[in-house]
Amino acid sequence: MEFGGSRDRRRAATVAEIKSAARRLLVSGGTAAVGLRAVARELGLTPPALYRYFPSHEALIGALIADLYDELTAALMDLQTTDDEDVDLGARLYLLANGLRDWGLTHPAEFALLFGTAVPSPDAADHEETPGHQAAMRFGSVFKELVAQIWHWKPFPYPPDEVLGSELVAQLTQESEHFGGMPAGAIYLSLTYWTRLYGLICMEIFGQLHWVLPDAAAYFEAQLYEIGQALGLDCPAPE
Amino acid sequence: MEFGGSRDRRRAATVAEIKSAARRLLVSGGTAAVGLRAVARELGLTPPALYRYFPSHEALIGALIADLYDELTAALMDLQTTDDEDVDLGARLYLLANGLRDWGLTHPAEFALLFGTAVPSPDAADHEETPGHQAAMRFGSVFKELVAQIWHWKPFPYPPDEVLGSELVAQLTQESEHFGGMPAGAIYLSLTYWTRLYGLICMEIFGQLHWVLPDAAAYFEAQLYEIGQALGLDCPAPE
DNA sequence: ACCGTAGAGTGAACACCGTTAACAGTTAAC
């Protein structure tokens, strides 16, 4: 019943070393390079030894994914707080969007592991309890909560229920409690912001914009301005 | 120097059977299930036999990808022509967008192979000459050409160069010849349409919208209306 | 202080994978 047992501490350290080695391989060789045997090789261990720490290769990858999500989440939250305390909320969202893009550009391998895998997962009852999924939810909350803050700070005009259609309004209203009680139209705009931002960053980082734009930075900037406007923000505002 | 040699015909048939088996495995078991040995097993052959038809497993996958792109391209072009000959061009774009989504929803495994892989490909000089890449270009042209047609048919209002910024305008202008001589602002709107459509469909099919919308059909419809408006179209127009 | 036991690590093995080489049978071409 010892909590600070030196045995446990050693074990935690080894787990950290394993994930560290896995990430090293991920960065240097991409998703395919982070194999169980390769990780073991990196640590000077035999492959079966890793099974003392992770029940399977998939579990190891899952733990790595969860760590990366948490790191990304922390980085984005830092970005919001380290800046001036009472900075404009719209500017915060601008920082968040750019922060996500920057993280992806500077960590393409990690980004691909988090957002590129994209399993169709056709199984219906997939109440994903995996740590990776939970970390992804925490990551999503960062954006969701900021948008809700913005709404309560300076409510933006939103499309009336008539143009969205009753079906969509019903679905969006159902999610109202997760968005701080925002009306359907406002949730729709928030979702649009996220959808556009996410799609844009994925396309840029995964090189699906290369055929028309060798460098998508300027395009991203313009799009960011556009989607910010839809939320009543005029970032990057100045001058 | 025989063209209709029965040997060649037999060979072509075998190639077709191989790709057919590969696709069967893809549909039933996802991307990971279409292995070289599995394909051989499906045909009652030994694995090395496949090397008479494809130089590697990757080449087989590449050929499958090219076929799927061509199939998708053909399906989308059919969708435009089988309908009323002189149908409104805006409605054509609407059909195309919905056609792409429908194809993805009815062929999730194939869609994942085409659009989900998303290799970062950090190598600079990747003038991809692979058949898959060429087929992807042909696929992209379907959309690109229709948008150019729409522009010449009923030019839509576009943002002036000032709001886009000189950097972006320069990049877009460079691509003007590929867009039928459209001005930068119009290319920007076209690119926005594609970016939003592509991102939206990918997110829905890859299940990254499930956490807020269990069924994204209504949301897609609303978004489609919105992005069509940006191009001066009022689809789905009626009543 | 001792012993028992849980944990960490190993080596051998299994089943799978993509790929290569050397070989045999069939079939088309000159």
Add this chain to the structure above:
DNA sequence: GTTAACTGTTAACGGTGTTCACTCTACGGT
């Protein structure tokens, strides 16, 4: 009719994730 090309085989290599039986070390309880 002979030769050469084509199609397919078997055997093998190195790689993967994973399991099992085993050793050894070091902590915990008495």
